[in-house]
Amino acid sequence: MVQSHKLSTYYLAMVHMGRQDYELAIDAFERAYEEHEGLLVYANAEPMTDSVRKHPRFQALMRKLGLAE
Secondary structure: OOOOOOOOHHHHHHHHHHOOOHHHHHHHHHHHHHOOOHHHHHOOOOHHHOOOOOOHHHHHHHHHOOOOO
16 A cells, blocks of 8 residues: 655745745745645744745745734
8 A cells, every 4th residue: 555645835845945946935835824834933933944034925924924024
């Protein structure tokens, strides 16, 4: 029997961050929000997100989460 596991959308976003695919990363972060992924609360403090922290879409997402003003 083969088991399949769904990769966390948050982790997918981090893979995109590592590849410097920032638009795809933010797309994945937004999907993680829609999927109510708990790990998303760490995105604003995660060092890998330094490159997108000032991106308007990322900031808007952090505001939705109550993690930015």
